Amino acid sequence: MVSSGDVQRLFLQSVISRRVLSVDxxxxxxxxSVEAVKAADDTIQINANTNSADGWSDFLATLNKSLDPLDLELSRTRDEITGKDIYALVNRRDDEIARIASDYSPLEISYFRALVEQIMLAPNYSYSISSLAALREVNALTSPMTKTQAESVLASFVAKGWLLKSKYGRFSLSSRSLLELQPYLKSTYPDEILECTICFEILTLGHACPKANCGVGMHNACYDTYRRSVGGKCPKCSEDWGRAGNDKVVPIGEAAAPKDEWPRRTRRSLTESEDGRERRRCAHGRPGRVFSNASTS
Structure with missing residues (x-):
């Protein structure tokens, strides 16, 4: 028998099949979902204005209240790559890393934990590791895992949205991981966590002020918006960031990885601007992890 509650059921089935989806x-x-339920029984009363922002907010609040006993939540965050807001169905249980237990064995979870540690501790705030480094982590596991098995598990982590793999073969944390594992990351790696000066979300891909120990960092999209609206000076220390297209800012994320971690062909293909940022980073004492979290006040 069709009921108004089927709207939530249909919506959740669609979300679960995707796990992460855009706001639109x-x-x-x-x-x-609303239209499908009405089509099944046009006598059902559904208090939902699908063309209203308030209608969506009310539905989301009701949905999350229903999900609360299951320790689930449909949460909103910003994708670091596209800069667009997204929703993700996340688990809010206390044992953060164990949230992937439904998909993986204890050994595979231990492997994922080891990968997260290496990504968070990566030098220069690069928040990424090479494929070789990822496979090397199997040597630290308490039980053996072959290279073939590790490659298969890594591919699964990427396919299920826990990790991202770039075109250069480097692994980093996905938006899903950053959102769902946020409490774990902040409590386990308080000295490694950076927050965007603009949106205050976790920052693992973007730009940082070139001035040593300034602490200002921004997502790529936040940085572009800031430059267009305010200009090319640091909001905290007023350091001149240069002209757009010839920025002096230093990268956060994969581009900040030490050059000896890149394949030879990739190193040769780096642009002059990337090489320039690398030299400036070293000149400002950035071969290690030196700049701290700081507010703009």
Whole structure:
């Protein structure tokens, strides 16, 4: 028998099949769920204005209240690569790393934990590790795992949205991991966590002020917005960041990885601007992890 509660059920089925989705897609799926239930029984009263922001907010609040006993939540965050807001169905249980237990064995979870540690401790705030380094982590596991098995598990971590793999073969944490594992990351790696000066979300991909120990960092999208609206000076120390296209800022994320971690062909293909940022980073004492979290006040 069809009921108004089927709107939540249909919506959740769509979300679970995707796990991470854009804001526009989430709202479109909600609207489709409402229309599907009404089509099944046009006598059902559904108090949902699918063309209203308040209607979406009310539905989201009701949905998360229903999910609360299951320790689940549909949460909103910003994708570091695209700069767009996204929704993700996340587990809010206290044992953060164990949240992937439904998908993986204890050995595979231990492997994931080891990968997270190496990503968070990567030098220069690069927040990424090479494929070789990722495979090397199997040597630290309490039980043996072959290279073939590790490659298969790594591919699964990427396919299920726990890790990202770049075109250069480097692994980093996905938006899903950053959102779902946020309490774990902040409590386990307090000295490694950076927050964007603009949006205050965790920062693992973007730009940092070139001045040593300034502490200002921004996501790529936040940085572009800031430059367009305010200009090319640091909001904290007023350091001149140069002209757009010839920025003096230093990278956060994969581009900040030490050059000896890159394949020879990739190193040769680096642009002059990237090489320039590398020299400036070293000149400002950035071969190690030196700049601290700081507010703009």
């Amino acid at each position: 897609l989430a709202k479109a799926l909600w609207k489709q």
